[in-house]
Amino acid sequence: MKRRSLVTLAAVTGLALAWNAHAADPLPSWNDGTAKQAILRFVEKTTREGSPDFVPVAERIAVFDNDGTLWAEQPMYFQALFALDRVKALAPQHPEWRTEEPFASLIKGDVKAVLAGGERAAGQLTMAAHAGNTTEEFAKTVSDWIATAKHPKTGRLLTEMVYRPMLELLAYLRTNSFKTFLVSGGGVEFMRPWSERVYGIPPEQVIGSSIKTKFELRDGTPVLVRLPEIEFVDDGPGKPVGIQTHIGRRPLAAFGNSDGDLQMLQWTSAGSGRRFGLIVHHTDSEREWAYDRTSPIGKLDKALDEAQVKGWTIVDMKRDWKTIYPEARTTTAKAVLTRGPL
Amino acid sequence: MKRRSLVTLAAVTGLALAWNAHAADPLPSWNDGTAKQAILRFVEKTTREGSPDFVPVAERIAVFDNDGTLWAEQPMYFQALFALDRVKALAPQHPEWRTEEPFASLIKGDVKAVLAGGERAAGQLTMAAHAGNTTEEFAKTVSDWIATAKHPKTGRLLTEMVYRPMLELLAYLRTNSFKTFLVSGGGVEFMRPWSERVYGIPPEQVIGSSIKTKFELRDGTPVLVRLPEIEFVDDGPGKPVGIQTHIGRRPLAAFGNSDGDLQMLQWTSAGSGRRFGLIVHHTDSEREWAYDRTSPIGKLDKALDEAQVKGWTIVDMKRDWKTIYPEARTTTAKAVLTRGPL
Numbered sequence: 214m215k216r217r218s219l220v221t222l223a224a225v226t227g228l229a230l231a232w233n234a235h236a237a238d239p240l241p242s243w244n245d246g247t248a249k250q251a252i253l254r255f256v257e258k259t260t261r262e263g264s265p266d267f268v269p270v271a272e273r274i275a276v277f278d279n280d281g282t283l284w285a286e287q288p289m290y291f292q293a294l295f296a297l298d299r300v301k302a303l304a305p306q307h308p309e310w311r312t313e314e315p316f317a318s319l320i321k322g323d324v325k326a327v328l329a330g331g332e333r334a335a336g337q338l339t340m341a342a343h344a345g346n347t348t349e350e351f352a353k354t355v356s357d358w359i360a361t362a363k364h365p366k367t368g369r370l371l372t373e374m375v376y377r378p379m380l381e382l383l384a385y386l387r388t389n390s391f392k393t394f395l396v397s398g399g400g401v402e403f404m405r406p407w408s409e410r411v412y413g414i415p416p417e418q419v420i421g422s423s424i425k426t427k428f429e430l431r432d433g434t435p436v437l438v439r440l441p442e443i444e445f446v447d448d449g450p451g452k453p454v455g456i457q458t459h460i461g462r463r464p465l466a467a468f469g470n471s472d473g474d475l476q477m478l479q480w481t482s483a484g485s486g487r488r489f490g491l492i493v494h495h496t497d498s499e500r501e502w503a504y505d506r507t508s509p510i511g512k513l514d515k516a517l518d519e520a521q522v523k524g525w526t527i528v529d530m531k532r533d534w535k536t537i538y539p540e541a542r543t544t545t546a547k548a549v550l551t552r553g554p555l
Numbered sequence: 556m557k558r559r560s561l562v563t564l565a566a567v568t569g570l571a572l573a574w575n576a577h578a579a580d581p582l583p584s585w586n587d588g589t590a591k592q593a594i595l596r597f598v599e600k601t602t603r604e605g606s607p608d609f610v611p612v613a614e615r616i617a618v619f620d621n622d623g624t625l626w627a628e629q630p631m632y633f634q635a636l637f638a639l640d641r642v643k644a645l646a647p648q649h650p651e652w653r654t655e656e657p658f659a660s661l662i663k664g665d666v667k668a669v670l671a672g673g674e675r676a677a678g679q680l681t682m683a684a685h686a687g688n689t690t691e692e693f694a695k696t697v698s699d700w701i702a703t704a705k706h707p708k709t710g711r712l713l714t715e716m717v718y719r720p721m722l723e724l725l726a727y728l729r730t731n732s733f734k735t736f737l738v739s740g741g742g743v744e745f746m747r748p749w750s751e752r753v754y755g756i757p758p759e760q761v762i763g764s765s766i767k768t769k770f771e772l773r774d775g776t777p778v779l780v781r782l783p784e785i786e787f788v789d790d791g792p793g794k795p796v797g798i799q800t801h802i803g804r805r806p807l808a809a810f811g812n813s814d815g816d817l818q819m820l821q822w823t824s825a826g827s828g829r830r831f832g833l834i835v836h837h838t839d840s841e842r843e844w845a846y847d848r849t850s851p852i853g854k855l856d857k858a859l860d861e862a863q864v865k866g867w868t869i870v871d872m873k874r875d876w877k878t879i880y881p882e883a884r885t886t887t888a889k890a891v892l893t894r895g896p897l
Binding site: 271274348392401402405409415416417418419423426427428430434435437450451453454457458459460461462476479480483 | 795
C-alpha cells in the first residue's frame with residue numbers, strides 16, 4: 214500500500230508539473246524579443262535535468278537590485294521621500310531644528326537650500342530619519358508610512374510603482390526553484406517590512422545598506438538600538454561584498470539598472486558555467502522615465518558599455534515591456550505574484 | 556481530469572503526511588525525558604493548524620550556536636586547530652616567522668610560549684591563518700583541511716565530532732518547515748564550506764564572525780580579498796545583532812551552550828507568543844567532556860542561572876542523550892540527516 218501510494222503520488226505530481234510547464238506564458242507582460250528569449254533560455258538550460266548547464270537547486274541564487282530595477286527611482290529614491298516625511302513628522306519633538314540646518318530649510322519647505330547642503334546635509338537628514346529608535350520601532354514606522362505613501366507625480370502608492378514584468382520574473386524564477394534576493398543600496402531595514410508582501414522576498418533574503426545597532430537590556434527587556442553611524446554601504450563594489458557576507462555563494466543571475474550594480478554583475482557573470490546578467494534600461498519617457506549616462510539618479514554609463522562586451526541582456530523598457538506597473542489598487546502586486554500558472 | 560488529479564494528489568499527500576507523523580520517533584537518540592518532551596511539545600504547538608500558538612511557516616526561524624552546541628569544542632575550538640595547522644603550512648613561505656613571535660614558538664612546537672602571548676598572539680595567528688587570500692582560495696583551503704582533520708584526543712574526523720541528537724533535532728525542525736540557521740562566534744567562511752554537507756545548513760543560513768573583504772579586479776577578473784581586519788564578532792551581544800542583520804526577524808527558537816549564547820537566548824525568548832530556548836549542558840565526562848561555570852572554553856555560568864529563571868530547556872548530555880556522536884566513518888553525519896522517517 215505504502216509503495217503504491219508513493220508511485221501514484223509521483224505519477225500525479227509528474228503530470229501536474231508537465232501540465233504546468235506548457236500551460237501559460239510565465240512572462241505575459243514581456244513582449245516577445247531578445248530579452249524575454251534570453252531569460253527563458255537561461256532558465257531552461259540551468260534547470261532542465263540532463264542539460265549540460267544544469268545547476269542543482271541549492272545553487273540557484275538570483276540577486277536583484279531594487280531602486281530602478283524592481284520599482285521606480287524618479288524623481289528621487291523613494292527612501293529619500295521617507296526621510297523627508299520622517300524629519301517633518303519628528304520636527305515638533307526637535308525645537309532646535311527650527312534654527313539648525315539642514316532641518317530649518319526642510320521644515321520651511323525650501324528643498325533647494327536643503328540640496329545646497331550636499332552630502333553632509335543628506336547624511337544628517339538620513340540619520341535623523343533612521344537612527345535613535347529600536348529595530349522594532351523603526352519597522353513599525355516604515356510599515357505605517359509605506360501603507361499610504363504616494364508618488365509625487367503619479368499619485369500611486371509607492372508599492373504600486375513596482376514593475377509588473379519584474380514581478381513576473383521573480384515569480385518565474387521561484388517557480389523554477391531559484392532563491393531570489395534583494396541586493397540594494399537602500400537601507401536593509403527600510404525594505405524588509407514590505408519586501409515579502411510586495412516582492413515575495415522574505416526579510417532574510419534582503420541585503421542592503423545599514424547603520425550600526427547595539428544590543429541593550431531596557432528594564433530587563435532586550436532591544437536593538439539603531440545608532441547614527443554607517444555600518445555598511447551596499448552599493449558598487451559593496452554589492453559583491455554584501456552578497457558574500459550574506460549569501461556566501463556566487464549568484465547564478467544578477468539583475469540591475471545602474472553603475473551601482475556593475476560590480477555585482479561582474480562578480481556574478483565571472484562565475485564558472487552559465488551565468489546571467491541583465492540590465493533594465495530606462496527608455497520610456499511616456500510610461501515611466503528615460504535616463505541613463507548623465508542622470509544624477511540611477512546613472513547607467515559604464516555598466517551599459519560593459520553589458521555589450523560581456524553579453525549581458527539589456528531590457529529596453531519601452532520596447533520590451535507591454536505594461537510597466539500592476540493595475541493600481543485593483544490588481545495589487547501581490548495578486549500578480551501569487552497568480553501561478555495553475 | 557485536472558481537478559480530479561489534484562484531488563487525488565491532495566488525498567495521497569495527506570495520507571503520506573499522516574503516515575509520516577506517526578511513523579517513527581523523530582529524535583531516536585534522545586532519552587525520553589523533560590528535554591525531549593519540551594522539544595516535541597514546542598514543535599507540535601507551533602506547527603499544528605488551529606493551535607493557539609500556531610506560527611506561519613515564513614516565521615519558523617531556529618538559530619543554533621555551533622561550538623559546543625552542534626559539535627565539540629574541547630580541548631580547544633576546532634577553528635584554533637585549523638589556525639595552528641595553517642600557520643605551520645604557511646611557514647615555509649614566511650622565513651621571517653622563524654624569529655618573529657608568536658610564530659617562532661609555534662613552529663618550534665612550544666604551545667605554552669604561544670599561549671603566553673595572550674590575545675595579541677592569538678589575533679596575529681588568526682589573521683595569518685585567515686587573511687591575505689581570496690574568498691575562493693580560503694574556501695578551498697578549509698575544504699581540503701576539514702576533509703582529513705582529526706580530533707587530537709578521539710582520532711575521529713572533526714566532522715564526526717558532531718552531536719547525533721542535535722543532527723536529529725535539525726532534521727526534525729526542518730521536517731516541520733523551520734528554517735535552521737547557524738549563529739556562531741566562529742568564522743563565517745570557516746563554517747560555510749562544510750555546513751551544508753554536515754548539518755544540512757546552506758551557506759546563506761550561516762552567520763558568524765568575519766574579517767573585512769574588498770572587491771578587486773585582478774587582470775579583469777573580480778575577486779574578493781580577505782583583509783587582516785576584524786569586521787564583526789558574532790558572540791554575546793553580537794549574536795542578536797548578527798541575527799537582525801542577516802535574518803531580520805526574531806527567531807522562534809534558539810539553541811546554545813554557553814554564556815556567549817545568553818543574549819541570543821534573551822532576544823529570542825523575549826519575542827511575543829510561544830518561544831523556545833535550549834542550553835546544552837556538558838555533563839558527560841566519560842563520553843564527552845564535563846564543564847560549565849569555570850571552563851575557559853564554553854563557559855556556562857550566567858546563562859545557566861538565567862535558564863532556570865526563564866524556563867529554558869537544559870539538556871543534561873549524560874542523562875538526555877543515548878549516543879553522542881554518529882557512528883564514525885560508517886554512518887556519516889550526512890546519513891543521519893538525510894534519513895527521513897520514510
